[in-house]
Amino acid sequence: MKLDEKASKLRNFMALLSNYLNHIQKKMSGYPFNFNEIRIILDLYDRKTLTAVEIEESLDLDKGYASRLIRNLAEQEVIRKEQSEEDKRSFDLSLTSKGRKIAKELLQAYLNILERDLEKMNDTQLSELDMALSVIQKLYMEIKEQQDQDKEKSSF
Template identity: 30%
Template sequence: MESIHYVEKIRKFNRYYANVLGKIDQEIYNPSFPLTEARVISEIHYSPGCTATEIREKLGVDRGYMSRILQRFEEEQLILKKQSLEDKRQYALFLTEKGTGVFEELVDRANRGVDKMIQNIPETDLTKLVSSMETIVTIYTKEQASPVTVTIRPFQPGDVGYVAYLHGRYYSQNYQFGKIFEYYVMKGLTEFLYDSEKGQLWIAEVNGQIAGSIAITKAEDTVAQLRWFILDEPFQGIGLGKKLMETALRFCVEQNYKHVYLWTVSSLAAARSLYTKYQFVRTEEKPNDEWSGTQMIEERWDLDLTTTP
């Protein structure tokens, strides 16, 4: 089962985050309104005129439990029910003035609870935390999003600086790489701009937004190097890496290269898996303690294009 690595990591995250959510819930919600009831109130506020069926399906609430919740809310004058003109069995739900007051109290408690939870988190880590949450939402809402337009194109003026920015930001946030790594990336890119004979840098765009890059540079007459392969985090996992890799390898064949190699680091599991898929073979390892202050292992991966189908 190829996905077991991801399954185990997702389950580990779920176990940890379930405990975090439990602590948040204890801090936030009024004992008079358990979590499910608070969520029902929120759904009616954000979707006035919704039905009990719609809320049940969205929140996964049992029919009987939902009926009891709405009965209580009606008795306490928190909601109004209006019979649907299209289906007499359905009722549109609205918050009363009192219900709106309860919602606002819940929001205030929620804001204060979350603020208390994050007040000791450094701003840089908080930015990463929120960005990761937004990434999860983006991935899980892709099916509901508008059609995605993917474009792989040669670089244009201004793109090279953005490629350097993507590398500096991504590896700083995720692997604590420092200024020396960013210098290494920018030095290579400026050398490529000065002399790009038998080379090319491609930019991946998703709906017009730059999402990643890959490049081929000349190492020797018949040997190429694959470089600056990166995908911005919100666009990982949608097949862009394969499109970029195939673009680069096709270019190598067109330029009559017989061999292509790349350098990576051992901690980049997803990238290494992709290299294996395209029949690259790891041929060399060397320690590196310059980029992050802690020792890592650089790896060279090679592909013989004369034997590739």
């Protein structure tokens, strides 16, 4: 298969993935948060404390957009901002107790959606999906590592 055919196949996969993310987003529309706010909440739930820059990088969000999302979540008392002890120009972000409760609820809703979809598959399909996801994750991490190295080289 030629490189352009592979790129086209990847583009088609990305369209399917985007459609599936939209499906999840619609299923979670009963919550008063947009999808990227949910991503921030769940990222903080998993990793406990992050800076705005770490959130921007982790979720690949524009600095201004991430700032608005963070401000909105702080105003709703879902996250707290505390000045970093290591860098006074930076703030450490974490979930409030209200935020942790919301995160648990969001995570359970998210997992329920995924489980309902997975229940429609037989054992062979689940095994194939598991293998495919492992390969995709491995390849993505290799690509990301190369991108990070390229970024470091270009900053010199």
